[in-house]
């Protein structure tokens with residue numbers, strides 16, 4: 001593994017990568033906004049602000065329980081001291097519980113079951129909390145917990161456009177939400193969820209005008225990209241999760257039936273509609289792709305105009321990969337710096353993205369390497 005010289009990392013880059021891979025022990029588990037457990041995408045983590053950046057840090061994983069990093073209970077201003085053994089590392093804070101969590105629909109559904117605050121200013125929802133691949137061990141993605149939050153009664157199976165418009169409006173007014181991420185479990189239709197995402201985007205856009213990212217598998221008919229764009233979707237995520245086809249087959253036996261080549265075709269068609277840098281894909285580091293493989297992926301994707309959002313894998317309770325180790329901080333430090341430089345050189349940074357996970361950027365430290373290459377911080 002070719003490690004990036006640690007001497008060239010800032011204290012902040014070093015510390016963020018430590019926390020995001022090793023996790024954090026909370027002396028007071030109730031500190032800040034409620035942490036996510038289960039659900040789609042990276043989860044079992046909590047938003048933490050340190051040295052001017054907010055990132056998601058695992059707090060419920062097995063690794064977090066033995067992390068050397070410990071947060072003292074926050075004071076009345078929400079500020080806590082981060083320790084590593086006897087050493088005081090720095091002050092950290094936790095974004096507070098958003099005010100819209102206190103509201104409910106007329107029929108009594110709490111707004112927090114419809115959409116959640118992610119990081120500081122991103123509203124995120126899973127429009128369909130069910131997936132054709134989830135119920136069957138032969139097809140489900142091994143890392144996914146989309147059904148766990150539904151089973152636990154922490155969300156509802158399907159969010160309507162009206163519910164989402166009401167929640168987004170309240171979150172914008174009460175909590176200053178600046179963009180919306182909508183993901184979905186994959187339904188048994190060949191639009192792969194694009195139709196419900198378009199319907200919900202239209203309602204949210206008309207109520208709030210907020211920038212919106214939609215996330216789904218590549219649809220059979222690429223005309224859906226134009227339809228989603230016309231409905232108010234500003235950015236699109238289609239998530240490969242892993243680059244190597246063998247890793248994809250092992251980790252997500254159902255979704256890997258859609259080959260990487262088809263994603264690449266879909267990316268090219270989507271970039272033509274949404275623009276360079278406004279289409280992105282998750283790549284979960286730590287599931288088997290090597291540093292070289294992730295760098296090949298990043299090069300190919302950036303050339304296509306797609307932002308490779310490389311995120312350290314978080315082992316989530318209740319999934320088949322709950323005991324799988326996350327990548328080491330050293331692995332992430334080898335992967336991310338060159339990718340940050342390539343993104344900056346291509347003019348496709350987190351700052352230029354209109355909405356979505358690459359805008360929020362809290363599940364990876366990748367954007368801190370963009371800033372370093374752009375302004376030599």
Ligand code: SF4
Nearest residue numbers: 118357360361362363
């Ligand atoms: S990067 Fe995406 S999944 Fe992660 S906290 Fe932000 S919006 Fe949520």
